[in-house]
Amino acid sequence: MYQYDHYDQAMVDARVEEFRDQCKRRIEGKLTEDQFKPLRLMNGLYLQLHAYMLRVAIPYGTLSGRQMSALGDIADKFDRKYGHFTTRQNIQYNWIKLEDAGDILAALAKVEMHAIQTSGNCIRNVSSDHFAGAAADEVVDPRPYAELLRQWSSFHPEFSYLPRKFKFAVIASETDRAAMRLHDIGINIVRNDAGDLGAAFYVGGGMGRTPMVAPLIRDFVPLDQLITYAESCLRVYNRYGRRDNKYKARIKILVHELGAAEYTRQVEAEFAHLLEQGIEPPIAELERIRTYFSSPAFDLDASDTIEQSDPDFLTWAERNTHPHKQPGYVSAVISLKPVGGIPGDATADQIRLMATLGETYSFDELRVTHTQNIVMPHVRKSDLYTLWQKLDAAGLATANFDQIGDIIACPGLDYCSLANARSIPVAQRISERFAANGKGDALGELKLKISGCINACGHHHAGHMGILGVDKKGVENYQLSIGGSEAEDTSLGKITGPGFSEEGIVDAVENAADVYLAQRQDGERFLDTYRRIGMKPFKEALYG
Amino acid sequence: MGDILRFRDDQSVDQPSVTVDSFLDQSNSPAVRIEPGDDARDLLPHLERIRLVVVNFPSFGDGRGYSSARVLREAGFSGELRAVGDVLVDQIGYLRRCGFDSFEPNQPLDPDDVENALNRWPDVYQPTTDGRTPIWNLRHGETKNG
Numbered sequence: 001m002y003q004y005d006h007y008d009q010a011m012v013d014a015r016v017e018e019f020r021d022q023c024k025r026r027i028e029g030k031l032t033e034d035q036f037k038p039l040r041l042m043n044g045l046y047l048q049l050h051a052y053m054l055r056v057a058i059p060y061g062t063l064s065g066r067q068m069s070a071l072g073d074i075a076d077k078f079d080r081k082y083g084h085f086t087t088r089q090n091i092q093y094n095w096i097k098l099e100d101a102g103d104i105l106a107a108l109a110k111v112e113m114h115a116i117q118t119s120g121n122c123i124r125n126v127s128s129d130h131f132a133g134a135a136a137d138e139v140v141d142p143r144p145y146a147e148l149l150r151q152w153s154s155f156h157p158e159f160s161y162l163p164r165k166f167k168f169a170v171i172a173s174e175t176d177r178a179a180m181r182l183h184d185i186g187i188n189i190v191r192n193d194a195g196d197l198g199a200a201f202y203v204g205g206g207m208g209r210t211p212m213v214a215p216l217i218r219d220f221v222p223l224d225q226l227i228t229y230a231e232s233c234l235r236v237y238n239r240y241g242r243r244d245n246k247y248k249a250r251i252k253i254l255v256h257e258l259g260a261a262e263y264t265r266q267v268e269a270e271f272a273h274l275l276e277q278g279i280e281p282p283i284a285e286l287e288r289i290r291t292y293f294s295s296p297a298f299d300l301d302a303s304d305t306i307e308q309s310d311p312d313f314l315t316w317a318e319r320n321t322h323p324h325k326q327p328g329y330v331s332a333v334i335s336l337k338p339v340g341g342i343p344g345d346a347t348a349d350q351i352r353l354m355a356t357l358g359e360t361y362s363f364d365e366l367r368v369t370h371t372q373n374i375v376m377p378h379v380r381k382s383d384l385y386t387l388w389q390k391l392d393a394a395g396l397a398t399a400n401f402d403q404i405g406d407i408i409a410c411p412g413l414d415y416c417s418l419a420n421a422r423s424i425p426v427a428q429r430i431s432e433r434f435a436a437n438g439k440g441d442a443l444g445e446l447k448l449k450i451s452g453c454i455n456a457c458g459h460h461h462a463g464h465m466g467i468l469g470v471d472k473k474g475v476e477n478y479q480l481s482i483g484g485s486e487a488e489d490t491s492l493g494k495i496t497g498p499g500f501s502e503e504g505i506v507d508a509v510e511n512a513a514d515v516y517l518a519q520r521q522d523g524e525r526f527l528d529t530y531r532r533i534g535m536k537p538f539k540e541a542l543y544g
Numbered sequence: 545m546g547d548i549l550r551f552r553d554d555q556s557v558d559q560p561s562v563t564v565d566s567f568l569d570q571s572n573s574p575a576v577r578i579e580p581g582d583d584a585r586d587l588l589p590h591l592e593r594i595r596l597v598v599v600n601f602p603s604f605g606d607g608r609g610y611s612s613a614r615v616l617r618e619a620g621f622s623g624e625l626r627a628v629g630d631v632l633v634d635q636i637g638y639l640r641r642c643g644f645d646s647f648e649p650n651q652p653l654d655p656d657d658v659e660n661a662l663n664r665w666p667d668v669y670q671p672t673t674d675g676r677t678p679i680w681n682l683r684h685g686e687t688k689n690g
Contacts, residue, residue, distance in 0.1 A: 031634075039634055159607070160638055
């Protein structure tokens, strides 16, 4: 995986000093709170309902054991002994003191990490496929391109005061595991007929209160023009994106209002101009970055069989592993969704244990998924049983990856000052309900996503089932939607009808699941059945 | 005129700046003022007779002026490019990188803070028209410039 050289390290160290200086000037009264706020946000520091929250960037979700271990230590020393993994493949600490922020950033810098641009109206942490470099179906590892974008977007002088936040995702396979088309810019690295690699650009997707699926604006940007094209997309947005209304300021609104064809025309004109400016990094730089992502030294004689004696293990292995490009290996998913637990939370001890297991069993590499789980990307099949036993002993072996218990939930009204309703307790009740009724297995792949307000941080638009918490005359109320997908068949869910109470929504989810169980045909997932039979049978079951 | 922080040696322009519209109308003024909604590209055919472009930042969070500056510099504008308005020390490094070489902030800037801000970053990742050699090129044998 990528390692900082002295240039990267010096930039991150300078940022820590800059932030310490900004905090000092705030305390001296040289900066007003209004002036300080965007500066602290660009260092990941939010003010939430009860305390400061610090969001730490995990570029493209990739971590070494040492980095993961440092995250556990920070949870111990500066927070309440746990951390929360997020849908941006990042980690958040919910109980931070402002005066500790500089020290935490310094502790992160020691392990080549930072909180740069994890908030604010700038280019945010770049996300990617959590099985990158391991998946059997990828064209190439997408992370070198994500790393190049990370460097380009860090401290970008022109794009640090955009109309609104800006999120990239980079993938390199037909299967989309990163919700690529629901980003401001989604990039798919593809190979053309001539065998050359290039980038397909999808621009103007997003969730929030106006969800949109990004249109393709260029099917092939040569890799030695990747940064120039990205810069062109951003410059058109920075100049013409709306700034009169915060809720219409994302690039999706610009692309929608101009139309994809006109936006593309403007980008292409800017691109022709910027190509003459020579802003592209040397191709040798991309080659240099690629060398950090070469495959680990796999055991070429690794056995292709797994332990067969333990049925609990076999269930977990079937659900929580993903095919690897190297025979004898799998990617293993550590679910952070125990029954009745808080989605994405892990204790300091669990974080450090995952760090150690990553070092021992996965070539010192771990990933954070946007579904708030942890991946050990390269596990030898012959080690899988031992690994599972160690995870199980620490409460980390819940066998529910991509099942109804594997819920994405935003922090909601328990933490967030924007939320209208609580998300976490709803996730806990649903998870408990399906653990008790035992339907989780029969339901198979069913992605449930919960947001506590219209900003959609819990990705409810993209859930096979989605739940949106709203405030209805002072009472929390929950709308159910069906038919969303964040995968390569991207679609937005449709609301079933009137909302439900906190207890009612748990019943509603079970009723909708029962419609599927009664109506499914061979091999259909919940989403497939919905797409075939439509909303009517679900409405009848929910409101009939 | 308030305090102006200048990074140029030439004589500053005395005439008041005119709006883009009145400049394009028929003005002979060598000084133009760009508001956030103006298109800096409208000035490109006339750059040889412009000596000062003033870019207004009504709010430091409105980043359109950064693009306006780069558009002008990339087109070869070598006159004075002045950021005015809500110009704060924490943005001054980025403004310099985008081509601004003078500043007329609403509130005076502490010279020590300006010095710190401009010397904070040992290197830069991205190339702009400020001529600094990006890290990408330093890594592959180019020597430092700017």
